[in-house]
Structure formats: C-alpha cells, structure tokens
Amino acid sequence: MIEYDGTSYELAYGRKRIEVAEASLGKSILAVFSDRPTIKDLVITMACGMRREGESAWMNPKQASKVAEECVEELGYATCYQQTIEAIDRDCGFLFR
Template identity: 30%
Template sequence: MFKINEKNYELKYGIKRIEMIEAVTEMPVMSSLQRNKGMLSIQHLKVYFAYGLQDTDGEYIDINKGMEQAEKLMEAEGYIKLNMAIVAALQRDCAFLFQTD
C-alpha cells in the first residue's frame, strides 16, 4: 500500500495490464525479470509501477503521474523496496506467470 497525496494506492496487475507493460517496454515480463534476477531496470521499474498503481476505488492512476510517483518513491524509499513491491504484486496477482507445473 502506498500513500500519495493523502490517498491510498496499491499495485494491481492482470493480463491486460501485463500486455500494456510489455507493449511499452517491448519485452515480455518474465524476460525482464529473469534478465537481471528479478531486478528491473529503473526505466522498467517506473513503467511497471505506473501501469500497476490503482486507488482504493479500483481506478488506475494516470500513467504520467504514476511515473512521477515511481521516481519520488524510489528516491524516498529506495529502489530495492519499490522493486520488491512490484515483484510481490506480480507474484500475487499473476501467479500463472510463475507456475512451473
């Protein structure tokens, strides 16, 4: 959960959001995660965050505002914390990406 301007947000992903992220980054999600052992590039981190940021009413934030917030949170909270939140949300919401059976 993230608090931005006194409003609560969470990261929420689904197939449509994943498709949007892959279109923007021009890379499959799993390739991006495996490339650097789960550590997204800063550019990809901002995209994943912006496209996944949803308010408590279920509305996704404007992408440009999401990118700005990603940068601010990265500077305030640290890259690792933000990256871990994204990966955890992907594992929670898109478990099908991580199935091996």
C-alpha cells in the first residue's frame, strides 16, 4: 500500500495488467526488472497496476501516471521500486517460477 496526498493506493497486477504494462514499456516486465528500471519504466509499471485502496477498478491511466510520478518524487525511487516488486511477486508469482 502506498500513502500519498491523503489517499491510500494499492498496486495490483494480473496477467492482463502485466500485458498492458509490457505493451506500454515495449519490453517484458522481466527484462525491465532484471536490473533496476529507469524512472520512466517504474512509473509506467506502477501506473498500470495502481488503484485506490478498496476499489476493484484500476485508475485512469493518465491520473495513475501522474500519481505514480509524484510518488516517486515524494516517497523515493527505492520505496516505489520495492512496493512494485512486492506487488508483482505477490500477484504474478508465475513470472518467477
């Protein structure tokens, strides 16, 4: 869970959300996260999995990108990277088996 600007967000992924992220990134999630992703790649990946806590629908992509960018700036790259990796591992463990 990510707390930002008085709102709680969660990162949630499934196979389809990973495919959306990969289409936006132009490369596989595994290629991006085999090393540290660029800030842009991290923001894209976060935005693809971002939703408000307790909601089942993902956020509008433009709004999610804006929140993800601000989170990286305010909370730090390392915190956002860790949250993203943990969410992908939790939700898409099949990528790592």
